[in-house]
Amino acid sequence: MSADEFDPAIERLFAQTPHFADSAFFEADVAARLNKASRVRSIALSAAGLAGGLIAVRELLGVDFQLGPDGFTAHAGGGVDSAGAQAGIQGGLAVQSLLERSGLGDAALSAMGSMGGMQMFWATAGVLVALLAAGVVKLSQQI
Amino acid sequence: MAQPLRDMHDVELAGLAAGGGRREFGELVRRHGSAVRGLLRRMGAQPALADDVAQDAFLLAFEKCAEFRGEGTFAAWIKRIAARLYLKRISKEARYVAETETEDAAPAVDSIGRVDLDEALRGLSEAERLCVSLCHGAGLSHPEIAAAMNLPLGTVKSHVKRGLDKLRARLQPGPVAIGSASHVG
Numbered sequence: 428m429s430a431d432e433f434d435p436a437i438e439r440l441f442a443q444t445p446h447f448a449d450s451a452f453f454e455a456d457v458a459a460r461l462n463k464a465s466r467v468r469s470i471a472l473s474a475a476g477l478a479g480g481l482i483a484v485r486e487l488l489g490v491d492f493q494l495g496p497d498g499f500t501a502h503a504g505g506g507v508d509s510a511g512a513q514a515g516i517q518g519g520l521a522v523q524s525l526l527e528r529s530g531l532g533d534a535a536l537s538a539m540g541s542m543g544g545m546q547m548f549w550a551t552a553g554v555l556v557a558l559l560a561a562g563v564v565k566l567s568q569q570i
Numbered sequence: 571m572a573q574p575l576r577d578m579h580d581v582e583l584a585g586l587a588a589g590g591g592r593r594e595f596g597e598l599v600r601r602h603g604s605a606v607r608g609l610l611r612r613m614g615a616q617p618a619l620a621d622d623v624a625q626d627a628f629l630l631a632f633e634k635c636a637e638f639r640g641e642g643t644f645a646a647w648i649k650r651i652a653a654r655l656y657l658k659r660i661s662k663e664a665r666y667v668a669e670t671e672t673e674d675a676a677p678a679v680d681s682i683g684r685v686d687l688d689e690a691l692r693g694l695s696e697a698e699r700l701c702v703s704l705c706h707g708a709g710l711s712h713p714e715i716a717a718a719m720n721l722p723l724g725t726v727k728s729h730v731k732r733g734l735d736k737l738r739a740r741l742q743p744g745p746v747a748i749g750s751a752s753h754v755g
Contacts, residue, residue, distance in 0.1 A: 434706070434734070437687075437702075437706045437734065437737065438706050440687040441609070441612070441687065441703070441706045441707040443687075444604050444605045444608060445604055445607075445608040445611075445688075446604065447603075447604050447607060447608075450600075450603060450604055453599075453603050453607065453621060453624070453625070454596065454599050454600050454603055456621075456625055457596075457599045457603070457625050457628045457629070458592070458596055458599070460625060460629055461592055461595070461629065461632060462592070464629065465592075
């Protein structure tokens with residue numbers, strides 16, 4: 428065998444797949460580790476979503492929404508720390524500003540105005556929880 | 571009726587695995603697990619470490635399946651991942667830069683001309699063995715090996731050349747049957 432034809436021959440030798448008697452065990456180990464990683468991720472995502480949702484609901488409980496012709500205002504209620512309440516207010520205002528920019532402000536306001544207080548609360552809480560869950564999923568994908 | 575996994579192409583399986591298909595990925599593990607384990611052992615990894623790194627490589631590949639576009643083969647892609655993971659593991663010990671004594675191993679061609687690459691590789695120093703395996707087994711270029719091993723390009727080239735010279739010498743005697751497969755327990 429000449430030196431010129433040696434390298435392809437070596438590559439062919441390397442390309443030959445050895446036979447392992449415990450291949451099935453190896454495949455099972457990989458599958459088990461994949462399942463475990465998937466379970467851990469699901470638990471972490473669920474925990475993060477739950478925690479985020481609980482925090483959002485807790486913050487919203489302390490915000491007193493008022494709807495009227497002057498616009499959307501919100502006041503922090505008692506028992507909630509001011510930073511959390513401010514975050515809730517800012518969130519509400521940001522949503523309202525977004526709706527106005529997209530030309531849906533008045534329609535949304537009139538729609539929200541026809542909703543009861545509790546309906547309004549749960550709708551906003553639902554939107555915030557959905558946004559949080561989407562954020563966590565996106566973050567986990569990037570990681 | 572769904573196409574059986576065994577009939578599906580690697581690229582197709584990888585695409586489904588990228589969407590979270592663990593059964594499809596399991597088929598890829600079945601097809602390429604032995605090749606990856608074999609490569610790592612040829613690079614010098616002990617069996618337990620080789621299997622551990624191979625598993626890590628497959629888990630990483632599952633996460634990154636969307637990045638596999640099918641430009642090369644899936645086997646080449648997963649081998650490169652595994653080789654780099656193994657280098658990372660041993661780089662912590664900086665083992666491969668040290669010149670180790672080569673074993674005075676038996677000829678790598680048996681009486682009926684079957685070639686035993688694994689036996690022949692035992693005659694190489696650790697650095698030579700790694701460089702030759704990365705080049706011919708994992709398909710890395712010399713500059714890629716130099717970057718991965720943090721060695722000068724010239725050093726990598728000389729390791730590959732010396733390693734190939736030794737392999738040539740050990741695989742030369744007797745008639746050579748390249749087509750024979752090696753068996754590892």
